[in-house]
Amino acid sequence: QAESLRPEQLQVAIIGAGATGVELAAELHNTTRALVSYGLDRIDPEKDMKLILIEAADRIVPALPPRLSDAATKLLAKLNVNVLTSARVAEVLPDGVRLASGETIPAELVVWAAGVKAPDFLKDLGGLETNRINQLVVLPTLQTTRDENIFAIGDCAACPWLGKEGAQVPPRAQAAHQQASHLVKQIQNRLRHKPLAPWRYRDFGSLVSLGEYSVVGNLMGSLTGSNLWIEGWFARMMYESLYKMHELALHGFWKVTLDTAARVITRRTEPHVKLH
CATH class of the missing domain: 3.50.50.60 (FAD/NAD(P)-binding domain)
Incomplete structure (x- = not known):
């Protein structure tokens, strides 16, 4: 102009x-x-x-x-x-x-970037209980409070954090991953008329990436009973490793290997902006 x-x-x-x-x-x-x-x-x-x-x-x-x-x-x-x-x-x-x-x-x-909100269509969906951000309120078994035949996981579910009075599980990818693994077993138990087990969130920590510059965060969380606070080069290596592990769980070894090689080749020809 x-x-x-x-x-x-x-x-x-x-x-x-x-x-x-x-x-x-x-x-x-x-x-x-x-x-x-x-x-x-x-x-x-x-x-x-x-x-x-x-x-x-x-x-x-x-x-x-x-x-x-x-x-x-x-x-x-x-x-x-x-x-x-x-x-x-x-x-x-x-x-x-x-x-x-x-x-x-x-x-x-x-x-x-100030938090998440569940889709509006979930509000009062079929008479199910929701909170102020439209999440379906669930029991520790991941069943909705008003219908035991409906389960909810991930960002659309407001799940109590067992062991932390009054706290809810944060809407993180690691929480959704754990819930999905737990729910697979619970659906099998449900079909076999076996009792359902409550889900307990295991906090593996959080890492915040500052682009190519640095990483800060904590690792392991409840696994060690205390937090290991890290930053700098070591945190960057842990961030990259955890990111690759997440990709492997979703896409498998060969696709992740080929995608990683392609990123190395195109790193200087394409801008890298990550939204997640």
């Missing part, structure tokens, strides 16, 4: 600084620096592109301890990502975001 940039142009506001928001901010920083390779050499990423990460809590990735949150904050600052904490979003505007404080943040693109 011939005219000068509007205030919101080339600005991205990410609402929510949990694992998804932090990972996206780091990946977008890397991607914007690759723009010049695609003929957009009139854009200066350091000057024109701005990333704003907005979090209602007093620190980013609040699920991790303050030490790792501080490490992630410092790294994002080095990447020129503007981090706003204790900032609750009141309204998303056509050209930005308005905070509860009344401050308006201009942005051409607004990305919501």
Whole structure:
């Protein structure tokens, strides 16, 4: 365009600084620096592109301890990502975001990364009990509370976390994977008229990737009775290993091997933005 940039142009506001928001901010920083390779050499990423990460809590990735949150904050600052904490979003505007404080943040693109919500059609589906985010409320056996013949797992299910009074299992991939493995056996027991066993969530930890720059998180969780907090190169190797294990479980050895080889070849010719 011939005219000068509007205030919101080339600005991205990410609402929510949990694992998804932090990972996206780091990946977008890397991607914007690759723009010049695609003929957009009139854009200066350091000057024109701005990333704003907005979090209602007093620190980013609040699920991790303050030490790792501080490490992630410092790294994002080095990447020129503007981090706003204790900032609750009141309204998303056509050209930005308005905070509860009344401050308006201009942005051409607004990305919501502040939690999940189940599809609206689940609300009061067949008279089944749902919570405020439309998840089906289930028992520890993964049966819905109002119909024992209906089971629900994954992000659409609100499942109690046995051993943690009043807590619910977080909507994570590892939780859905464990639920699926458990439910296969429970359906077999159900068909054989055997009693159902309650499902217990095993927290294997969480890792937050900051693109090609670093990884922070914890490993093993309840397996060792305490958490092993890690960051840096070792955390990056563990993140890559766990990611490959997840791919192997879904796609098998040969497809993952071929996909990995293809990524190595195309790494410098295609931008890498990961949304999960």
